[in-house]
Amino acid sequence: MAARRDFTRESLAAGVRAGDRRALARAITLVENSEPLAYDVVRDLYPETGSAYAVGITGPPGVGKSSLISALVRHVREQDRSVGVISVDPSSPFSKGALLGDRIRLTDHFLDPEVFIRSMGTRGHLGGLAEATLQAMLVLDAAGKDIVFLETVGAGQGEVEVIAIADTVVLVLMPGSGDSIQALKAGIMEIPDVIAINKMDHPAAKTMVNEVRSILTLDKESAWRPPIVLTEAMRGENVDTLWEKIEAHRAFLESEGLLEQRRRENLAGEVFAVASARAKAHLERAVADDPELRRLLDEVQRRELDPLTAVREILGRVFKLSDDGDNDTARTE
Ligand SMILES: Nc1nc2c(ncn2[C@@H]2O[C@H](COP(=O)(O)OP(=O)(O)OP(=O)(O)O)[C@@H](O)[C@H]2O)c(=O)[nH]1
Ligand SMILES: [Mg+2]
DSSP: OOSSOOOOHHHHHHHHHTTOHHHHHHHHHHHHTTOHHHHHHHHHHGGGOOOSEEEEEEESTTSSHHHHHHHHHHHHHHTTOOEEEEEEOTTOSOOSHHHIIIIIOOGGGTTOTTEEEEEEOOTTOTTHHHHHHHHHHHHHHHTTOSEEEEEEEOSSSTHHHHHTTOSEEEEEEOTTOHHHHHHHHTTSSOOOSEEEEOOTTSTTHHHHHHHHHHHHTTOOSOSSOOOEEEOBTTTTBTHHHHHHHHHHHHHHHHHTTHHHHHHHHHHHHHHHHHHHHHHHHHHHHHHHHOHHHHHHHHHHHTTSSOHHHHHHHHHHHHHOOOOHHHHHHHHHO
């Protein structure tokens, strides 16, 4: 291998297609840094994507998401399927390096050429983490990975966009994740496709299963009942059952023709989420850079200008939007 050979658009796309680790690592770094080359490469590769199965693994901090992914990767590798892992940490501005060892706990797989693991932080992405995750996911998909795991910390809000590209979403809880149970109950957290209650060695694990089950029975309409699996990630206990449930969900989606529908909805949702994040970043920057726009905010604060007039002026200046049409209709009604 040459000591330093920088990739061109063509060679990078070709390297990703071939599943070359160096090309993959480079492409994802470019994605992370919002480099124009990443944009071009994903654009070239996009028509070849759609064959990887994306499994989102979400849940509160420290429940054992990474440990479970590590155990699942081992299981899937026994079936000779290639794997990508993207671990997203919405709270961290850092990526890679120290976090890999720490947060990802996938060190056992570093030597396996069929496993590609990457962690990502939130560094200054215009389209937010959703954009970085989506692009990284597409790169791994184009590289021919059979399964891609997306890990994200959270219990209901920011991780939603990250996990929204997944075909199957697994929520990991452990005894003591009471806040998440409340969030599920209140409908703040979306019902996942599969639930793993990890650290089953803990005495309160069974109680947790009952609590979750009682919440799920409230939902009588859904055709899919999320299975609940007790796991122990460190010893790999019931990880095969967890994988069976993930596969069962996939089979359910495929048999009902729902997978295609879900992917279409997910992609449309991602485009919308990334566009919204970019629009918000653009708006914030425009207001910060423009004394005229900041003056409008001052006027609102001094009660010289009402808030919605300021909104209309700001949107008009930044996005050339006007809502006059809507107001006219409202007035004539
Ligand atoms: N007793 C027990 N400990 C576990 C189990 N699974 C994970 N752990 C431990 O729990 C801690 C957190 O595990 P991680 O896999 O890093 O959890 P995580 O959800 O990925 O954590 P963050 O990414 O930091 O949110 C580690 O110290 C693990 O060794 C389990 O099944 N039983
Ligand atoms: Mg983790």
